[in-house]
Amino acid sequence: MVTRLLVAVAIVVAVSSACVSGPASGTAFDFDATLRIDYHHTGAAGEEIVALDRVYREGSWPGPRADLIDGLDLGRYRARLLDAASGAELYTRGFDSYYGEWKTTAPAAAGVRRTYHETVRTPFPTDLVTFVLEMRGDDGVFSEVFRQTIDPADPEVREDPIDDDIVVVEAHVGGDPAACVDVVILGDGYTAADTDKFAADVHRFAAALLGQEPFASMTDRMSVRGVLKPSQQRGCDEPTRGVHRNTALGCTFNSLGSSRYLLTEDNRFIRDVARAAPYDVLSVMVNHERYGGGGIYNLFNTFTSDNQWSEYVFVHEFGHGFSGLADEYYSSSTSYTDFYPEGYEPAERNITRLPGGAPKWADLVDTDVPTAWNKAEYDAMDVEYQARRGESNALIAGLMRGGAPQAEVDEALAAGEELSLIHQQKLDAWFAANSAFGKVGAFEGAGYCTSGVYRAEIDCIMFTKGLKRFCAACSRGVLEVVGEMTD
Numbered sequence: 001m002v003t004r005l006l007v008a009v010a011i012v013v014a015v016s017s018a019c020v021s022g023p024a025s026g027t028a029f030d031f032d033a034t035l036r037i038d039y040h041h042t043g044a045a046g047e048e049i050v051a052l053d054r055v056y057r058e059g060s061w062p063g064p065r066a067d068l069i070d071g072l073d074l075g076r077y078r079a080r081l082l083d084a085a086s087g088a089e090l091y092t093r094g095f096d097s098y099y100g101e102w103k104t105t106a107p108a109a110a111g112v113r114r115t116y117h118e119t120v121r122t123p124f125p126t127d128l129v130t131f132v133l134e135m136r137g138d139d140g141v142f143s144e145v146f147r148q149t150i151d152p153a154d155p156e157v158r159e160d161p162i163d164d165d166i167v168v169v170e171a172h173v174g175g176d177p178a179a180c181v182d183v184v185i186l187g188d189g190y191t192a193a194d195t196d197k198f199a200a201d202v203h204r205f206a207a208a209l210l211g212q213e214p215f216a217s218m219t220d221r222m223s224v225r226g227v228l229k230p231s232q233q234r235g236c237d238e239p240t241r242g243v244h245r246n247t248a249l250g251c252t253f254n255s256l257g258s259s260r261y262l263l264t265e266d267n268r269f270i271r272d273v274a275r276a277a278p279y280d281v282l283s284v285m286v287n288h289e290r291y292g293g294g295g296i297y298n299l300f301n302t303f304t305s306d307n308q309w310s311e312y313v314f315v316h317e318f319g320h321g322f323s324g325l326a327d328e329y330y331s332s333s334t335s336y337t338d339f340y341p342e343g344y345e346p347a348e349r350n351i352t353r354l355p356g357g358a359p360k361w362a363d364l365v366d367t368d369v370p371t372a373w374n375k376a377e378y379d380a381m382d383v384e385y386q387a388r389r390g391e392s393n394a395l396i397a398g399l400m401r402g403g404a405p406q407a408e409v410d411e412a413l414a415a416g417e418e419l420s421l422i423h424q425q426k427l428d429a430w431f432a433a434n435s436a437f438g439k440v441g442a443f444e445g446a447g448y449c450t451s452g453v454y455r456a457e458i459d460c461i462m463f464t465k466g467l468k469r470f471c472a473a474c475s476r477g478v479l480e481v482v483g484e485m486t487d
């Protein structure tokens with residue numbers, strides 16, 4: 001086994017036609033393969049403990065090949081690959097992580113430690129490299145938290161075959177992976193009997209994304225594929241409702257204590273399944289009707305398949321996971337205590353603290369800054385809704401945990417969905433009637449902060465529900481990432 005691996009690596013390096021020298025160093029990349037570095041990220045607030053887990057050789061590198069240095073400066077973390085001999089920088093990539101969110105929570109501040117599994121992927125190097133992980137401080141400056149030499153010829157580099165039962169669905173292929181944003185939608189909570197539903201769902205969500213600007217105008221630079229590892233059971237975990245399911249990717253509601261926050265801590269399983277197709281961005285689609293999702297920049301996004309808001313959630317979370325956009329809402333209950341530290345301008349393109357009195361999208365502004373938008377009236381509507389939504393969620397959880405008749409549970413679930421729909425319709429009408437509607441300015445309230453942080457427009461798909469357009473700042477942010485991700 002060890003000998004076979006060594007020979008395989010040596011042959012590929014020798015014959016690959018895709019070898020290109022890295023900048024100012026002796027190390028080349030073999031773009032016919034991808035280096036996957038898995039590690040564990042452990043700690044509480046104020047500490048970072050990183051330990052290497054496994055290293056893999058996977059399929060062809062799906063990203064750009066011409067410029068491998070990340071020019072975006074997004075994310076709370078940055079991965080760097082250096083030539084081990086010269087120290088020359090070969091590859092960099094900013095990202096956010098589940099751990100990065102964990103360490104901003106109250107339990108983490110109290111000293112509780114957790115461990116999260118993370119992955120960094122790079123083109124496959126042909127010589128010794130140094131893998132460096134850096135963390136962004138509140139002041140925006142990166143500091144090193146981990147460094148490890150990696151030998152791509154090490155016999156411990158894994159190269160396992162893909163599971164036989166994995167299904168790949170091609171919903172839209174815009175072109176060569178190096179020239180496209182390759183989106184993979186993974187299925188969770190779909191049994192083998194649900195394979196046709198999975199394929200239909202992938203096509204439906206691909207259409208939702210590709211029908212939305214700015215993606216609609218560049219479908220030749222976008223690909224959307226589905227990858228399914230069938231689950232033993234449907235749905236996913238819903239801890240506060242007493243529901244526990246055995247699913248392939250381990251998705252669960254109530255992540256970090258928020259009822260609608262849907263994530264998984266099983267990153268290794270996700271990566272083992274995802275490698276069946278080329279991917280730049282991963283979305284996990286959970287076969288479920290409940291409202292929820294999540295999106296972490298350059299990690300993964302989640303959404304459910306069958307809620308009335310599912311298409312909106314998919315695109316909204318894609319905004320986080322692909323483009324590193326911030327949430328523009330601010331009053332909904334969240335678990336973060338200091339997500340955007342006071343006194344520092346957030347890196348995200350769609351929120352600002354107005355340093356020097358101007359937003360980062362100043363050239364797009366066509367009204368007063370800051371922009372009056374009758375915030376107090378909006379806040380009153382939101383406070384009332386949040387209270388009613390909290391009561392609705394508590395009622396549903398109580399009924400389900402208490403084993404109430406299904407008809408009673410279904411009635412409570414339907415009432416919760418109705419409440420959400422009516423509230424959003426009321427908001428949409430309120431936005432449309434506001435004199436600032438359609439203007440680009442600086443609207444106070446964004447990034448979980450009710451004051452001091454501003455968004456670009458009165459409404460946006462990153463602010464309230466509905467398959468509505470990205471605001472001007474978000475659209476620009478999305479296009480910037482597309483440019484960085486494709487040759």
Ligand SMILES: [Zn+2]
Pocket residue numbers: 328350456460461462463470471472473474475
């Ligand atoms: Zn926006």
